[in-house]
Amino acid sequence: MRFRKQALRKLESPEQLDEVARLTSMHTWLTTVALLVVVVSLGVWSAFATVPKTVDAPGVLTHAAGAVTLDAARQGQVASVLVAPNQRVGRKQPLYTLVGRNGVTETVTAPWTAHVVSVRISEGEMLLPGSKVAVLERLETPGDPLEAMVYVPVAHAPLLRVGMPVRLSAAVAPVNVFGTLSGTVSAVGSVPETEESLHALLGADRDVTPFLSSGSVVAVTVRLTPDAASPSGLKWSRSAPSFELNAQSAVTATLTVARERPLDWLVKR
Structure with a gap:
């Protein structure tokens, strides 16, 4: 009987026009609007924003x-x-003196203006013709600045252009303290490098296997940005170290080879 009385009351006022119908809560509406804004923003960003595509390359x-x-x-x-x-x-500056078999002392001089990378001899050592004496970097002029030679996988070589910006981290200068060096691409090699060509530039005793670990590479010359006020003579993104960087110091270069739209990633899939 209870259910019958409820049914009769429903029939007496079937429309209940004086009651407010609540379709959804205000919290639900706000959540929906927020999600809609996020989706639209992501759509606009993916269609018009660009993201740099970078390549890391080892060098010296x-x-x-x-x-x-x-x-x-x-x-x-x-x-x-x-x-x-x-x-x-x-050029002609004395490097070492040598006492020959006849007892005559001879002064050996530098064949050209150079930067001394390493010295392989010590006093009292006996030398034979062909013995390794020193590793020198020849300078075209006495004030030739340091530059970076980095080795980029050949697959990325077509994307490289002279004038591209480059960031470099030096192994002897922690990035979290000194930041990175800046520079620009000044030349891009046209043929892949070999162990022989790497030794020709970096010295016969240099271990060149790290530069070839990713396969075939091309040499990319990077002109470093100078800073006369820096002790190292180079521009750093944070604080400059109190020491100069030496030739043959290891660096890692980050090159921006392209700028892509996120929307293109979805299209490529």
Whole structure:
């Protein structure tokens, strides 16, 4: 009987026009609007925004003419070593003295203006013709600045252009303290590098396997941005270190090879 009475009351006022019908809550409406704004914003961003596509490449700091290993021309005993690593020497500047088999002391000089990368001899050492004496980087002019030589996989070579910006981190200068160096691409190699070509530039004793670990690579020359106020003579993104960077120091370069729209990622799929 209870259900019958309820049915009769329903029939007496079937429309209930005086009651407010609540379709949804205000919280639901706000959530829906917020989601709609997010979706529209993502759509606009994916269609019009661009994201840089970067490539990391290992390299070294060097001078334009590269490193050359200087060999002994005569047999004898080293009497004195007159240069040290990371020193600049002028053409005909004494490098070391040698006492020959006839007892005559000879002074051996630098064949050209150069930066001394390393010295392989010590006083009292016996040298034979062809013995390794030093590794020198030839300087075209005494003030030749350092530049970076980085090795980029050949697949990315067609995307590289002269003038592209480059960021470089140096192994001897932590990024979280000093930041990165800046530079621009000044030349892009036209043929893949080999172990022989790498040794020709970096020196016969340099381990070049890290530069070839990703397969075939091309050499990319990066002109570093100078900063006369910096102790290193180079521009840093944070604070400049109190020391100069040496030739043959390892660096990692980040090159922006393209700018892509996120929408293109979906289209490519």
